Amino acid sequence: MRYTFIYKLLVGALLIGxxxxxxxxxxxxxxxxxxxxxxxxxxxKPFTDSILYSAESIIERLKTEKAFEVTVxxxxxxxxxxxxxxxxxTAGQGELLVETENxxxxxxxxxxxxxxxxxxxxxxxxxxxxxxxPQITATGIQIQ
Numbered sequence: 001m002r003y004t005f006i007y008k009l010l011v012g013a014l015l016i017g018x019x020x021x022x023x024x025x026x027x028x029x030x031x032x033x034x035x036x037x038x039x040x041x042x043x044x045k046p047f048t049d050s051i052l053y054s055a056e057s058i059i060e061r062l063k064t065e066k067a068f069e070v071t072v073x074x075x076x077x078x079x080x081x082x083x084x085x086x087x088x089x090t091a092g093q094g095e096l097l098v099e100t101e102n103x104x105x106x107x108x109x110x111x112x113x114x115x116x117x118x119x120x121x122x123x124x125x126x127x128x129x130x131x132x133x134p135q136i137t138a139t140g141i142q143i144q
Contacts (some may be wrong), residue, residue, distance in 0.1 A: 034084050037108035044105040044140035047071065047119040055094025058122045059134050067123040070136060072096065074118075076111050076143070084108070087141070089116060097125075097135045107141065115144040 037043075053061075053070045061068065074091030084106035086099045098118050100107070120138035127133050 034106055034109050037106070039108050039111060039114070040143050042140060042142045043107055044100060044138060045119075047140045047142075049117075050119075052117075053122075054092035055090070055096050055134070056092050058091075058096065058136075059094055062122060062124050062134055067121050069120070070122045071117065071119045072136065074116065076114050076116050079107060079111050081109075087111070087116065089118060094134075097133060098138050098141070099135065100141070101137050101139050108143070111143055117142040117144075 050071045053072045055072070055074070058070060058072065072089070072091045074089040074096075077088040077090055077095065079087045083103060084100075085103045086097065087107065089096050089098050098120070101120065118136055118138050119140045120136045122134065122136050124132045125135045
């Protein structure tokens with residue numbers, strides 16, 4: 001009984017550590033580098049304006065398609081305080097999780113409330129409760 005509790009505790013701690021991509025050590029090191037980034041501009045690969053999608057249209061299209069290229073604009077609600085590898089974006093009546101492709105670029109600090117245009121691939125992911133969650137893997141993000 002005692003070993004089962006310790007085992008569960010150890011497994012839980014390992015899972016939390018593995019799931020957390022924005023750990024404190026990385027957060028301190030990356031935050032120093034990110035503080036030098038401008039608060040506006042293009043991050044990642046440059047892209048041109050194309051047909052803009054709303055969050056609703058992306059969610060609807062993901063019901064029948066596995067993945068597709070999109071450009072969407074909206075307002076940044078929240079952002080990764082550690083590595084700068086994700087944002088949540090309101091676009092129309094919906095909200096989307098946006099992750100940078102392979103963490104190949106970082107986003108600046110203090111960007112909540114700023115307008116952003118995101119280009120990348122829309123697809124579904126599953127959260128811890130196996131609920132479908134629309135997401136964009138961004139190759140480029142323009143922050144205004």
